[in-house]
Amino acid sequence: MDESRGQRLLRRVTAGIPPREEPVTHVADLPGRAARYAEWPSWADPAVVAALRDCGVSAPWAHQAEAASHAYEGRHVVISTGTASGKSLAYQLPVLSRLAAGEKAKASVRGFRVAEPSARGEAPVVTALYLSPTKALGADQLRAVSSLDVPGVRAASFDGDTPMAERDWVRAHANWVFTNPDMLHRGILSAHGRWATFFRRLSCVVVDECHSYRGVFGSHVALLLRRLRRVAEHYGASPVFVLASATTASPASFASRLTGVPCVAVTEDASPRGARTVALWEPPLLEELTGENGAPVRRSAGAETSRILADLVLEGARSLAFIRSRRGAELAALGARRILSEVDPVLSETVAAYRSGYLPEERRALEAALLSGRLLGVATTNALELGVDIAGLDAVVLAGYPGTLASFWQQAGRAGRSGDSALVVFVARDDPLDTYLVHHPEALLSRPVETAVLDPANPYVLAPQLACAVAELPLTLPELEVFGGSAAQEVLAELTEQKLVRRRSSGWYWTSRDRPHAEVGIRGTGGEQIAVVESDSGRMLGTVDPGSACFAVHPGAVYLHQGSSYVVDELELDQGLALVHAENPDWTTTPREIVDISVLSIQEKQDYGGVSVCLGEVAVTSQVVGYLRRRPSGEVLDHTPLDLPEQSLRTRAVWYTVSAALLGPAVAAAGRARASSAASAGCGVADDSGDSAGSDGSGDSDVSDGEVGTGGHRVGTESAGPVGTGEETQANGRGPVREGGRTPGGAGLVPARVPGALHAAEHAAIGLLPLFATCDRWDIGGVSTAWHEDTGEATVFVHDGHPGGAGFAERGYAAIVPWLAATREAIVSCECPTGCPSCVQSPKCGNGNEPLDKAGAVAVLGTVLGALRQHGT
Numbered sequence: 001m002d003e004s005r006g007q008r009l010l011r012r013v014t015a016g017i018p019p020r021e022e023p024v025t026h027v028a029d030l031p032g033r034a035a036r037y038a039e040w041p042s043w044a045d046p047a048v049v050a051a052l053r054d055c056g057v058s059a060p061w062a063h064q065a066e067a068a069s070h071a072y073e074g075r076h077v078v079i080s081t082g083t084a085s086g087k088s089l090a091y092q093l094p095v096l097s098r099l100a101a102g103e104k105a106k107a108s109v110r111g112f113r114v115a116e117p118s119a120r121g122e123a124p125v126v127t128a129l130y131l132s133p134t135k136a137l138g139a140d141q142l143r144a145v146s147s148l149d150v151p152g153v154r155a156a157s158f159d160g161d162t163p164m165a166e167r168d169w170v171r172a173h174a175n176w177v178f179t180n181p182d183m184l185h186r187g188i189l190s191a192h193g194r195w196a197t198f199f200r201r202l203s204c205v206v207v208d209e210c211h212s213y214r215g216v217f218g219s220h221v222a223l224l225l226r227r228l229r230r231v232a233e234h235y236g237a238s239p240v241f242v243l244a245s246a247t248t249a250s251p252a253s254f255a256s257r258l259t260g261v262p263c264v265a266v267t268e269d270a271s272p273r274g275a276r277t278v279a280l281w282e283p284p285l286l287e288e289l290t291g292e293n294g295a296p297v298r299r300s301a302g303a304e305t306s307r308i309l310a311d312l313v314l315e316g317a318r319s320l321a322f323i324r325s326r327r328g329a330e331l332a333a334l335g336a337r338r339i340l341s342e343v344d345p346v347l348s349e350t351v352a353a354y355r356s357g358y359l360p361e362e363r364r365a366l367e368a369a370l371l372s373g374r375l376l377g378v379a380t381t382n383a384l385e386l387g388v389d390i391a392g393l394d395a396v397v398l399a400g401y402p403g404t405l406a407s408f409w410q411q412a413g414r415a416g417r418s419g420d421s422a423l424v425v426f427v428a429r430d431d432p433l434d435t436y437l438v439h440h441p442e443a444l445l446s447r448p449v450e451t452a453v454l455d456p457a458n459p460y461v462l463a464p465q466l467a468c469a470v471a472e473l474p475l476t477l478p479e480l481e482v483f484g485g486s487a488a489q490e491v492l493a494e495l496t497e498q499k500l501v502r503r504r505s506s507g508w509y510w511t512s513r514d515r516p517h518a519e520v521g522i523r524g525t526g527g528e529q530i531a532v533v534e535s536d537s538g539r540m541l542g543t544v545d546p547g548s549a550c551f552a553v554h555p556g557a558v559y560l561h562q563g564s565s566y567v568v569d570e571l572e573l574d575q576g577l578a579l580v581h582a583e584n585p586d587w588t589t590t591p592r593e594i595v596d597i598s599v600l601s602i603q604e605k606q607d608y609g610g611v612s613v614c615l616g617e618v619a620v621t622s623q624v625v626g627y628l629r630r631r632p633s634g635e636v637l638d639h640t641p642l643d644l645p646e647q648s649l650r651t652r653a654v655w656y657t658v659s660a661a662l663l664g665p666a667v668a669a670a671g672r673a674r675a676s677s678a679a680s681a682g683c684g685v686a687d688d689s690g691d692s693a694g695s696d697g698s699g700d701s702d703v704s705d706g707e708v709g710t711g712g713h714r715v716g717t718e719s720a721g722p723v724g725t726g727e728e729t730q731a732n733g734r735g736p737v738r739e740g741g742r743t744p745g746g747a748g749l750v751p752a753r754v755p756g757a758l759h760a761a762e763h764a765a766i767g768l769l770p771l772f773a774t775c776d777r778w779d780i781g782g783v784s785t786a787w788h789e790d791t792g793e794a795t796v797f798v799h800d801g802h803p804g805g806a807g808f809a810e811r812g813y814a815a816i817v818p819w820l821a822a823t824r825e826a827i828v829s830c831e832c833p834t835g836c837p838s839c840v841q842s843p844k845c846g847n848g849n850e851p852l853d854k855a856g857a858v859a860v861l862g863t864v865l866g867a868l869r870q871h872g873t
């Protein structure tokens with residue numbers, strides 16, 4: 001069979017790599033597909049069809065026509081198809097047709113029935129609202145609509161950048177308003193009276209890139225859309241919702257949860273797609289470098305990506321590399337340029353970086369240069385992921401898993417639309433999730449894209465949102481259903497008690513003259529924001545959630561803003577201020593936290609013979625105690641202690657307990673001694689916004705709660721059997737676990753090994769939860785302890801990092817078996833001997849990644865999974 005272009009590119013980028021450093025763990029060839037067209041719908045306005053034809057769209061693809069017809073006929077619809085599958089046209093066609101028809105009707109106002117013309121017939125008859133998660137995407141979409149130049153359509157943006165002078169014009173005259181959730185919340189719903197005419201005519205709401213509304217932000221947006229519907233209804237309108245999403249599992253149920261109205265889904269993608277060769281790539285371990293506690297370090301994904309990008313450019317392939325941080329994108333571009341300049345200085349000019357913070361004109365110029373081939377290699381953050389019309393590239397390199405499968409396919413989808421085969425390379429970073437993925441291609445390439453998690457019933461989100469709703473319009477009892485029924489009633493009772501709202505027989509009323517909107521940030525859950533200010537100039541660079549301030553802007557932290565780098569000099573929590581100066585050091589910082597956790601209530605509990613799994617509410621107390629400085633290579637420079645106050649967080653967690661008997665006979669014996677002496681409490685030493693390994697479980701701990709790194713908890717040297725041998729392998733979440741050499745049904749651990757085993761199991765579990773819960777590992781934390789005073793047993797907690805939770809713990813609870821099976825597999829797959837960042841080390845462990853017992857973690861997880869499978873799930 002002939003070699004395809006994608007395969008040839010892969011052969012070129014791997015040429016010359018010695019066999020012992022072979023980085024490619026898997027190659028898949030994904031076939032291409034031809035386009036399927038439909039007729040223009042009979043209802044489509046001829047002027048709109050003509051404008052689209054002029055832009056090169058001769059006919060709609062089948063999925064576009066189907067989604068557009070649902071919307072035009074008044075059915076709420078979500079279109080969930082691949083990258084560059086023309087989702088924009090699916091909403092442009094019905095919205096523009098409605099707007100154009102309304103304008104024509106208005107033009108003949110005397111002769112025809114018109115919905116409700118203004119006295120002089122000037123106001124639009126129908127209006128539409130477009131919402132995007134970012135201003136940049138909104139601006140791109142507005143530009144696309146404006147360029148169609150359909151008669152009677154007055155599209156305008158209304159966001160933080162809209163000059164005051166223009167705002168009145170937009171309110172009075174625009175019939176399609178492009179905005180974002182933040183502005184809808186603060187600037188439109190809070191002053192809906194000024195938008196009365198617009199709301200009265202509101203016929204359609206477009207929610208673009210809706211899969212990005214997840215977690216706390218997603219929960220806020222879900223309630224915001226309910227507020228929007230209520231206000232529209234107040235003015236007599238009931239708009240149809242059209243949502244566009246990357247491909248995702250159960251789009252209809254997600255869209256219905258987000259909007260609160262039943263949505264139909266269009267998922268069959270009829271756009272053409274080129275074939276792609278996908279390679280999974282694990283950078284080799286470095287011999288000359290070691291990381292924390294002497295652990296081996298892999299070549300960094302960024303350095304590897306620079307090299308691959310340079311090779312691709314040498315092949316003349318138009319390529320895009322996605323890097324997670326802006327700084328990383330700059331460094332990857334620089335690295336590729338440096339390599340190319342040694343070959344041919346002219347070639348180094350064909351590589352550039354691209355990230356947010358660039359002006360729209362700069363972005364347009366970069367996009368055009370890449371499409372024309374003047375630029376061959378671009379290293380970018382996910383700024384290029386959403387809504388940018390770049391497709392049909394020869395190659396895409398992803399440096400690290402972008403957090404969700406939706407993002408993975410969105411980024412990978414930039415390659416290969418031109419009909420020719422293209423190359424996608426996924427380069428694993430040094431962490432458990434990436435390691436798992438490169439060794440389990442089916443988890444990356446064959447799984448349906450996860451549905452986004454959100455929880456509009458979170459009281460920490462519901463309370464401020466209900467306050468805004470009541471302030472907008474008094475809330476009546478029947479309306480409560482829209483906001484979550486009894487959960488909303490409980491929250492309202494609290495607001496009434498705080499005298500923020502007043503209860504009357506007709507409903508709930510806002511008591512103050514001031515509106516709550518300005519106080520409610522919809523992208524997080526914390527009260528007053530901390531302002532990040534440049535000392536020299538007094539310029540405010542941005543804000544940070546108070547809950548994460550100690551973490552993100554502690555003294556000494558490197559803070560990145562729009563690609564520029566700053567170092568924090570002071571953090572004044574009382575004054576809500578972090579003072580920084582511009583500096584571009586050659587290292588990054590990672591904070592270290594210690595954490596303690598207590599159980600407030602148990603919502604769900606399942607027992608599996610010595611193992612129990614719970615979901616419930618917890619109180620997490622955390623304290624940032626220092627930070628590490630690391631070089632981009634992963635090398636740790638030093639650790640600096642910090643003295644910062646404790647933070648507390650009420651949130652939700654999933655946890656499992658393991659009985660002493662299952663951990664091992666020696667642990668059971670020591671546990672009896674502990675019970676009789678009642679000697680000590682479990683302590684929490686943390687990581688990832690807190691995970692912890694605590695007392696050694698032997699009953700002789702004198703560690704006070706929350707102390708870091710107190711001695712005596714070393715990983716035992718005896719081994720529970722080799723890690724990563726064939727006997728340990730198991731199917732992903734299925735099939736029996738064979739625990740070679742251990743007591744059947746038990747982990748066979750001695751007490752001294754329990755803390756390290758649990759700690760390692762917990763780190764890896766935090767790393768793998770994002771595979772099941774659409775969250776980032778930084779959105780969650782964990783605590784592990786050989787004995788926890790609330791459970792009375794060895795316990796591993798994984799908790800949401802936001803007040804009230806964002807639904808991640810629930811997902812962990814629901815997916816406990818596949819999640820823990822994947823966790824175990826990730827550890828087993830890693831070839832390092834005793835633990836490294838690819839498996840059980842965590843980048844922000846409060847206890848300096850001590851103790852960690854990799855083999856013990858495999859034993860504990862095997863035991864837990866054995867119990868879960870034997871006794872239930």
Ligand SMILES: Nc1ncnc2c1ncn2[C@@H]1O[C@H](COP(=O)(O)OP(=O)(O)OP(=O)(O)O)[C@@H](O)[C@H]1O
Nearest residue numbers: 057059060061082083084085086087088089387388
């Ligand atoms: N029916 C069609 N025939 C030909 N080209 C089309 C058709 N529909 C859309 N296009 C073109 O396909 C490209 C991608 O469209 P669009 O940006 O709307 O896709 P998308 O699915 O929204 O992309 P993203 O995944 O980036 O959100 C655009 O250049 C658009 O003009």
